[in-house]
């Protein structure tokens with residue numbers, strides 16, 4: 572489907588929302604009347620909820636858009652086509668009060684500010700082509716060495732200098748679903764990677780308060796692929812200054828040990844009896860100061876093997892009662908406790924993002940897999956399709 576077709580289909584949906592909710596910017600009577608007949612054929616209740624509005628212009632002059640998905644329970648997720656980034660997630664606390672549980676900004680300017688670029692936190696973005704680090708930005712496939720852009724000391728992180736978080740994706744609604752699909756075609760050689768990689772990321776908001784993210788990719792040359800979403804959560808939604816009181820459980824007996832530059836040594840170590848152990852519920856802050864390097868920033872090896880869909884994590888925030896569960900087809904999850912946040916960024920709603928204000932749970936293959944023969948492979952071959960699914964499910968609990 573070409574770009575124009577993508578846009579037209581989205582316009583149709585927007586207009587459908589105009590008819591249903593009457594709450595959209597830029598809906599003229601004439602447009603609604605014209606589109607009415609066409610819309611009836613494809614209209615379903617879910618699709619009525621997708622709304623779009625301008626989000627700002629990139630430095631290169633490209634217009635970006637903000638898409639809003641809402642479900643029957645009133646949960647709302649906002650996503651921009653800049654980096655296919657989740658910018659806000661409104662979920663209810665145990666009293667039913669809605670608040671935004673992710674770190675982000677209400678316009679593109681926040682994602683392009685000098686402070687943001689300098690600290691590079693990747694709030695809510697899709698990171699790729701390879702989420703996490705590749706040692707020295709080098710790897711070899713079929714005897715040929717490739718050199719990637721290095722943007723984290725001598726290493727490659729989250730796709731390089733201009734990764735998938737910094738490009739404008741095409742967007743199209745998904746027929747019959749409360750979902751929006753983003754697409755990005757990465758040219759051969761971009762950031763040093765081999766092959767043209769076509770990726771789609773589909774965000775679905777279900778009526779069970781789940782954000783489902785489906786990733787797919789195809790290539791014309793063998794290339795590493797490891798796509799993930801880099802949302803930071805704070806389920807207390809600004810009522811607490813940091814996220815250290817959140818209680819985390821990880822379905823992981825092991826983690827991949829890293830050196831001081833956060834590159835895996837190859838060892839997968841048992842967490843038992845250490846500060847890394849979240850096999851039973853533990854407050855994030857209980858042992859965070861004892862973790863080398865200023866906090867958690869580690870890939871956990873999920874305990875169930877195979878490609879099956881499995882529970883990776885549960886987070887409970889006692890003051891609000893909010894709960895978030897993470898399920899995934901991926902073999903690993905990077906638990907990052909927001910160690911590099913330092914108060915230089917002020918987000919939507921005026922919150923100052925200090926150290927540990929939010930945490931990320933990035934479902935993924937293991938870091939530096941292209942150089943680690945013992946880790947599950949991340950190489951996508953031409954003719955194969957990369958597929959990955961992750962769900963973030965929100966609910967509440969009553970106990971304090």
Ligand code: GLA
Pocket residue numbers: 690691692693703728833868905907911931
């Ligand atoms: C990932 C990395 C961290 C850090 C953040 C962004 O979680 O593992 O080291 O780079 O992204 O700041």
